[in-house]
Amino acid sequence: MGTGFEFKFSVIWESIPILLTGVKLTIFITAFGLLLGFLLGTITGLMKISRNPLIRRMGGFYVESVRGTPLMVQVMFIYFGLPLAVGTRIPPIVAGITAIGINSGAYIAEIVRGTFQSIERGQTEAGRSIGLTHFQTLYYVVWPQAFKRMIPPLGNQFIISLKDTSLLVVVGVGELTRTGQEIIAANFRAFEVWLAVAVMYFIMTMSIAKVLNIIERKLEI
Amino acid sequence: MIEIRQLHKSFGSLEVLKNIDLTVSAGEVTVIMGPSGSGKSTLLRCINRLEDITSGTVIVDGYDVTDKATDINFIRTEAGMVFQQFNLFPHMTTLGNVTLGPLKVRKMNRKEAENLGRELLAKVGLKDKADTYPDHLSGGQKQRVAIARALALKPKVILFDEPTSALDPELVGEVLDVMKQLGREGMTMVVVTHEMGFAREVADRVIFMDGGDLHSSAA
Ligand SMILES: Nc1ncnc2c1ncn2[C@@H]1O[C@H](COP(=O)(O)OP(=O)(O)OP(=O)(O)O)[C@@H](O)[C@H]1O
Numbered sequence A: 001m002g003t004g005f006e007f008k009f010s011v012i013w014e015s016i017p018i019l020l021t022g023v024k025l026t027i028f029i030t031a032f033g034l035l036l037g038f039l040l041g042t043i044t045g046l047m048k049i050s051r052n053p054l055i056r057r058m059g060g061f062y063v064e065s066v067r068g069t070p071l072m073v074q075v076m077f078i079y080f081g082l083p084l085a086v087g088t089r090i091p092p093i094v095a096g097i098t099a100i101g102i103n104s105g106a107y108i109a110e111i112v113r114g115t116f117q118s119i120e121r122g123q124t125e126a127g128r129s130i131g132l133t134h135f136q137t138l139y140y141v142v143w144p145q146a147f148k149r150m151i152p153p154l155g156n157q158f159i160i161s162l163k164d165t166s167l168l169v170v171v172g173v174g175e176l177t178r179t180g181q182e183i184i185a186a187n188f189r190a191f192e193v194w195l196a197v198a199v200m201y202f203i204m205t206m207s208i209a210k211v212l213n214i215i216e217r218k219l220e221i
Numbered sequence B: 001m002i003e004i005r006q007l008h009k010s011f012g013s014l015e016v017l018k019n020i021d022l023t024v025s026a027g028e029v030t031v032i033m034g035p036s037g038s039g040k041s042t043l044l045r046c047i048n049r050l051e052d053i054t055s056g057t058v059i060v061d062g063y064d065v066t067d068k069a070t071d072i073n074f075i076r077t078e079a080g081m082v083f084q085q086f087n088l089f090p091h092m093t094t095l096g097n098v099t100l101g102p103l104k105v106r107k108m109n110r111k112e113a114e115n116l117g118r119e120l121l122a123k124v125g126l127k128d129k130a131d132t133y134p135d136h137l138s139g140g141q142k143q144r145v146a147i148a149r150a151l152a153l154k155p156k157v158i159l160f161d162e163p164t165s166a167l168d169p170e171l172v173g174e175v176l177d178v179m180k181q182l183g184r185e186g187m188t189m190v191v192v193t194h195e196m197g198f199a200r201e202v203a204d205r206v207i208f209m210d211g212g213d214l215h216s217s218a219a
């Protein structure tokens, strides 16, 4: 029994230039979102291992509230909810970057905390024993070692965050998923276009994995 | 050089050090022996305040370690420490390990620090290992780097916590030789060790510790 379906490669071919503009925006949002997430994650991750219980609690509150709510709700809250409270509209791209940043930050915080705590106590003691301050010991002794251990789980988070940007269709950011939707709305070729979109995501995530792999090997002495 | 008076240290309800009195004079090599769990490491770690002191006074080179006004990082440059497990920084070369303190604590410039670092590595017999990472060193070599790292701060006293206990027997000698040389040069040292030979040869004083008390001391 025929379905009347006929795969048209030309559809993919023609979609590529438009999809690539979506790819560009996806990369842009992912990059800046992760940059923000890395900053937030490093700060709150270190807050979570602070000796001050109040600071620890604050870091914990951020991590738990982000991990305990769906990304979709976070995106909607930042784009539709927050402007009502602060009285200014936020451009969708900024909302997207913020959402990805805040979301990935919570997971990166756990990565930072975990890897810092995995560095043997003797390392900190050796640092302190030569007169380094607490902060200098973190910076010169613990951080470089922890960073090496962070790379695999960070890579994982980068890939997750990149895929998460597709949720930003709900606020109308013209990233890859959104471009795909728009093309289909015009040509009704869902099979070819979603396939092309999937392949493009796959190429991006694979590239992240590859690059991190290379960095990891470079850092092996 | 070190004056400890009525030192008490408890971990929760466990009293590990009970009323310790101990004076170490400049240039003296003091060896501390005693069974496992008797509080030897804790005593050393109270001297450079890697452990908080429950009560009593510890004075290092005239500075009260327990006084909140004392810069504890300064005390730690005065009283260097060598650990059983070496605790070298694995992401730095041996030269990097030895120069970190001079660069970041003593604020020396790089050239000065590296000259000092190479000089100290030569002193512990590792002149040609400056650019080697700790993973590529034997245990004995690691511990000698750790000694050089402690020396790099030009401390007034060095605390050794079982420096040869993690070593294969054939590597113990090379570390003890470095320590003996330091002792002969007049370095003040407090050494926790089970090495009777070392104690007999270099110690000015041997102290026995048991159950958190200093039991006896002999010359
Ligand atoms: N951080 C800590 N928290 C709780 N108890 C501790 C801590 N450090 C040491 N202790 C306890 O204090 C006692 C003395 O320990 P310490 O390490 O000073 O002994 P030691 O004489 O150095 O023994 P060893 O020869 O095994 O090194 C032990 O009973 C140990 O379990």
Ligand SMILES: [Mg+2]
Pocket (backbone or CB within 6 Å): B040, B041, B042, B161, B162
């Ligand atoms: Mg011990």
